Amino acid sequence: MQEPTVSELVRAWIDGWIVSRGAGDPMDEPWGWTIDVGQENQVARHVLPEPTEAEVRKLVAATTAPGTWLKLFADDDTVRPWLGPGWRYDLPGYLMTVPLAAERPEVPDGYTLTSWRRGGVVRVLVRTAEGHFAARGQLAVTGATAVADQIATSPEHRRRGLGGLVMRTLQDIAYRDGATTGILVGTPDGRALYTALGWTVRAEMASLYYAPEPAGA
Template sequence: MPDTRISGLVRMWINGWTVSRGGSDPIDEPWGWTIDVGQAKHVARHVLPEPSEADVRKIVAATSAPGTWLKLFAEDEAVLPWVGPGWRLAGPGFLMTCPLAPDHPEAPAGYTLTRWTRGGVSRVLVRTRDGHFAARGQIAHAGAHAVVDQVETAADHRRKGLGGLVMRTLQSSAHEGGARTGVLVGTPEGRALYSSLGWTTHAPMASLWYEPDAAG
């Protein structure tokens, strides 16, 4: 059985996220984990499954590098007062899980679906018959669980069932690879789709990044 405590679910999420994005192994901290990401606008992230004001203020005080992110599993309104100038709030997220099962969805008329797996990550690409991008997504395998990441549908192709097609195909690919639990952090828009597919919400997530030019 998967660990259903928030800290356990968050650990499952970051284990798969680092595979999906090529991040460093998570570094254990008293309050959670630090991950080196290595991008100009996303140098590193600190992940706190149960953030306290004292821990967040300590991290903020020690942060001087632009592109440092905080992933705090709490409501935006609760944690925003704990950070100072220069910290910007991204859209809210939601930690969700779902039992995985085999599935074999077919692309609707007018679309083609391609899927492949490399380096522990399965990807799905949906295109129009003439090759135009329509939707995509990926899922990272991490033992008995898998983490969904970077699901998107082009604006001109929304409300046609392509998001569900991508998700069901990813879930089936992960199940074929031996995973039995899916984990993700979804946007408010994605949450509606995922809920309709059997995903359960466990916690909100506030996402902030440090950009000193935003101090004013």
């Protein structure tokens, strides 16, 4: 079976991400997709799976709205010369995949795990025995692929296996829902966790947003 291209993986990631975040349907563009997110600090995002200098420069020149984001599947150093004033870097991302299988993660002593579904999204919450927040994550299954999103562990509860517990629980749910491949875009910190769980990096992603200096600054 032929391996999916980066563009195909990016589109699968988008299809799950918009369900997870409640964003607008992706609008097809010659270079990729535009997604309305509808938040003050992220009004919309342009996603380019195979960015070129000409495409990025054209988008940058046409952007006037603060809170516009670019998700460019290339490394930061490659795209840096293509940008103009007012563009700022967020953390780089890593497009990653994993073959899904049945998982039976055990909950560590002193913690409880709860999961629920709402609007096509599965959410997992880990709390201490006293009910304090410890870790969480969510996932959207869209056919054969499942997109993990917003994985987080409270700083005081890190290095106790809770991130792995959340991920394996989500992977198990996705597998039982019929998905065969997990997809996510991880941060540099998250990459280490996901790699340890068998995820593979498929592409780097530069993440940028437009936040120009106020007039007269």
